[in-house]
Amino acid sequence: MRDDRRGTSRSDRREARLRRRARTRRRGLVGAVLVIALVATLAVFTGLHLNDNIGRFDIASGSDDRPEDIDQDLNILVIGSDTREGIGTDEYGTKIEDGPNSDTNLLVHISADRESAQVVSIPRDSMTMAPSDCADPSSTVVNGEMRQWNANFNKGGPACVVKTLEGLTGIFVDHVAVVDFSGFQSMVDGLGGVEVCLPQPVDDPDAQISLPAGRQTLDGHDALGYVRMRKTLGTGSDLERIERQQAFMSSVAQEATRSSLLLRPDRLYAFLDAATSSMTADEDLGLRKMLSIARSVKGLDMDELTFVTVPTEPYPADSNRVQWEQPAADALWSAVRDDTLLPGQAEKQGTGAEPELTVAPSEIVVKVHNDTRSPGLATQEASSLDVQGFQASVVNESPTGQTEGVTVTYAKGEAAAARTVAAAYDGAKLKVDEELPVGTVRVSLGLGAPNAQEVPNREGDAPLPEGTVQAPPAPTQIETRTADEDICG
Known part of the structure; x- marks a missing residue:
């Protein structure tokens, strides 16, 4: 029977509908494939771009006799360079005489079971033995010279800092990352700012900040001034500045957790792009390794991330310098080297x-x-x-x-x-x-x-x-x- 209203049979119309649906499905399939291909291409491009951002160096340069890497724990040395390049201002000076120093020195220790992590601050004014010539394998801390800690970076770059630290402590350094002023500012801005707390108002021309007392959120520019200021709070010592830096790092960790940074691709990319653009690292610390490390500690709670400073005492030859206090410093380095609890840490863990x-x-x-x-x-x-x-x-x-x-x-x-x-x-x-x-x-x-x-x-x-x-x-x-x-x- 024919349908006189349409001039076509029901079967013809059914076949036409099926053909249209098939074309629609094919178009949908092609569109899905294109979207997947686009996302994959962007992911690869993003990964390559972020990897290309990172400068490289050899942390084993000049070190023939390094400590054994026998554990599955990780020791990552993070160095804050005081170079002013790229910060878009001359507020902190435009040139550093004789090159940059390591303004901040942090050894991040991640336990083998990935159930705890410690961030050890090494005071920049510490006087320790160091190799006289970091590029010479025969020059070690044993036959070296007494030198201020932040001068190691100036004298021989990251490899010299690693050689000195490993020689003094016996700790194997797995990776090193160096971040400058520009990268610090950009990372803070990538997080959307970081909250700090000041016990009193500060007006520090050298640090280029003027801030009220109390809890407040700082952008990258003010955050850089906050972690660098010395003269306007307390005694102006580097040790007091380290305390503020540790409080600031705690706040960064809290902000990253509170804002679900890993679940916000836009903010995560902005943060990673800022971090990698100003970073130099060892040859093995690429984006894939960074993400692998991040995934391995994703279950770490905030109370399992501990900040500590190497114990120090006045340096007899110069009251403006310090030296590591023995045996407390030895106990700290021993705990990191052996992947055990820090001295006094067990008493703070509670009774869960x-x-x-x-x-x-x-x-x-x-x-x-x-x-x-x-x-x-x-x-x-x-x-x-x-x-x-x-x-x-x-x-x-x-x-x-x-x-x-x-x-x-x-x-x-x-x-x-x-x-x-x-x-x-x-x-x-x-x-x-x-x-x-x-x-x-x-x-x-x-x-x-x-x-x-x-x-x-x-x-x-x-x-x-x-x-x-x-x-x-x-x-x-x-x-x-x-x-x-x-x-x-």
Whole structure:
């Protein structure tokens, strides 16, 4: 039957509709492919652009004998250069005599388990031993000269700072990033400003800022003046300025979290473009590596990001300079090197809910190592673990007396077993070692290590041996602050 109103059959009209729908689907498919191709092209272009922004240098230059990189922790040295180039103003001067210095020096330590991070500020006025000629592999801190810390950058660039730091501390530096004044300003503006808190009004012509007291949000220009000013607050010391810089970095972390920076492509790109445009870095620290590091710490809470300054004391030869205070500085560097809690950090961690212990003590082989030079400590602690069901024994190694607290080391995949062992020691630090035999957990007892206590899932009811042997006390605790602390506190 034909449809006289249209002059075509129903089947003809149905076929025409199907053909139109097919064309529409094809156009939609082509459009989707074009959109995907465009997004992919933009992503690749953006990645290449941001990577191309970054200048490069070799951090191992002049260093034939570097510390071993044996852990999965990360140590990233961040250097703030005081070069004025590119800031669009001559307010801070247009030329630096004899080249730039390192205005800010931060060692960012990210633990192997990615559950904590520390930012260690190194005072720019510190007097330490340093290689006389950083480009000469035979020139080291041992046969070097006494030099102010910020002069290392001026004398031999980032590689000289790395060589000096590694020589003094034994810490392997994985990556280095250098950011100048221009980059700092642009990054703050990329965040939309950063909140600070001033205890009193400031009017600092040298820093080019005039600010009221109280809580306020600063743009890049004023933020640069805030972190650099010295003479108008307190005694004008570099150590007091470091305290303000640490408070400012806490505020940056809070702002990035509060504004969900990672979920805002426009702001994230502006921030990354600003950061990379003014950054020089080692050859391995590209955008992909940066994103990989960022993803690995995405679960880090603000109270797990800690700021600390290398302990110092007056430098006898010059009252305007400082030197690292021993043994407190040694304890700090030891904690970073061994990926353990900072001195005094365990006491600030609080008493949150402990994870459930899922591995029975009798299933765990424990090797106990005494690093305190207190005879009999490892034997005593092995006995305390043994009566609870652990298969515990003593490791016969020469103690160094350099570590602090208790470190529980475990092979990859043995985290649950390590947690059961760590439950015996308050403040114990967990650490992964892929070279450790599977099925073995190692307990290292350092300065200030507590004696073992009962674990919740212990086996047997025999009492623990009396703790007659005590670890020597740890050095003076180091003052720290966490990123979640109120900036006005």
